[in-house]
Amino acid sequence: MTTNTQSSRRYRLGVLLGDGIGPEIVPSAVAIVDAALAAAGVDPAEWVELPLGATAIAEHGAHTPSSTLDTLAGLDAWLLGPHDSAAYPEPFKSQLNPSGTIRKHFGLYANIRPAKAFPGGNAVVPGTDLVIVRENTEGFYADRNTHAGTGEFMPTPDVAIAMGIITRQAVERIARSAFDLAQRRDKRVTIVHKANVLKLTTGLFRDVCREVAAGYPDVAVDDFHIDAMTVHLVRRADAFDVIVTENMFGDILSDLAGEIAGSLGIAPSLNSSDTHAMAQAAHGSAPDIAGHDAANPIAMILSSAMLLEWLATQHDDERLRDAAARVEAGVAAAVAGGTCTKDLGGSSSTSEFTAAVVDLIGA
Template sequence: MYKISLITGDGIGPELSESAVSVINAINDKLGLKFDVTKLSAGDKALKESGKALPDETVDTIKKSDACLKAPVGESAADVIVVLRRILDLYANIRPAKSYPHMPALRDDIDMVIVRENTEDLYTGKEFSLGDSAVALRIISENASKRIAKYAFETAKQRNSTKKVTCVHKSNVMRITDGLFARSCTEVSKNYPDILFEQMYVDACAMNLIRQPEQFDVIVTTNLFGDILSDESSQVVGGLGMAPAANIGDNFALFEPVHGAAFDIAGKNIANPSSFLLSIKMMLDWLGAKNNDSKCLEVGQKLESTIFNLVKTGVKTKDIGGTKSTSEFTQAITNML
């Protein structure tokens, strides 16, 4: 029995959470795995009701669980996910970008993963005023850089792909900070002689994600660059609705869709739940690897292939030009499982 904490979020978050629970219940009933899901509050609604975007009891429950699923939250997102990353030392942000049928991808052969350092860079929030100027501190450490580089190479080693790692930085301008990141990745690459290693400036990478996205396998980069490039790569394969993400540390992991709370369509039962359901697939993969549980790995592959086969038939939710509601799309997934 795996204990899963579920932050239900804001906007379309509660609807996606219901979709996730339905799929997990189907896995419980049909596929021989057992999950106990505890719903938790965090985000704008929690802030309004309790005065804290991330209540202490939510954090305590997450720490006692085997993994966490997080639906999108609203304006208080930084006070939720950024804080959880630090508390739980979730240093690797993993964002796959893959072409799915009947989605407006640039090509049908895109299959990449962005491995983003998740704990430092400008996202430490160390800002201050200095006279009439505003100053932000950009912190890049050797330890964090080597740790994320190792994760990227291990990811490439496990993938059925070209086994290539692209280190993305801007060391020609930020010679000290990005220079340290580039050197750290280069040093780690020496431990993986069977994996192709290349370096690319972030502006060139942004261009090549549009020009030749099929050439990328695993991209490793710093926090801010990774945030921007992963949204770009998601759009390259058709939009954020098919984009899952994982925040992974040595002992814990949190899984979430890349997109936001989409308040404009909240409550309409039209949101595409695929990104959250694919996040469940990533959770199953992580639990399987961590616990040597082949059943988790098997079910994760089955869930992804089920989503792939459903959208291959042209089934879509209304928010992306289809005819199905969120609940109808979810029902189709559970029926196929």
């Protein structure tokens, strides 16, 4: 890693603490990003905290106030903590949740979810280092596949119907994201589908991905049915590089891959479009441990590193890429040295782990 001394803009980054453990893990990520930016010679970020979640309901009468969305639009990117929408009072509990509201509002069509094992990190399959590229706007998820309303309905009290939407445009877009990423990694893409049963919908997904693959002759391509893919991940997750799939399959596979790599607590993700990006840990709000300084902040921290990588590309600022590498190296060094939270077999608190990574980045 090298420090680039060129002058730069001051980045404005949103902070959405969320619910549960969010107010603990998001500040952890902020502190570590601050340390990495300083070490890489980047001007300190301007952090803009905005209301969201249960506190926003109490203070603004909405879990995602319009003022929050308006402010986010003017920022360079933002960090989103987990939300506990299942615990919201009605009518907020039945509404599109905060992360879904933001994704839909800004058209964040790509959900990038790495799963990378750490030495000493309790991985089920040591050596796992893959990325799941999940289409984020369609599929069987009721909150994402219609312009208005939802994709679920009940014609009678005893019949429930869900629509699964797959469009060529959305598949082409996510496939290009996957193949572009593969060219920066090990040049291998695996397409996951269920075309033997869902012949038209996931068959279209598979076929369009194959069409896009023709434009990337240097990238090796294979494909698996979703049920077979779960078995392959459990047995040989270390054999895969980039996995591209539709919304629901991607959600399921990424949780599985996170646990295989060591813990869902280390599973980061980035939601992005061509113009906006949001760092968001793949796990939930863990209300049972909220306030106990026990949560693993790694997923949120590494999500923030992904955000720095995205910003580096957007603004052609290699110092941000350097800062992202410093975050990743600091986390890996802390875990390798035995500093980690309970879910990884350690005894460190959230704050202790954060302080250790900050010290390693500044060393």
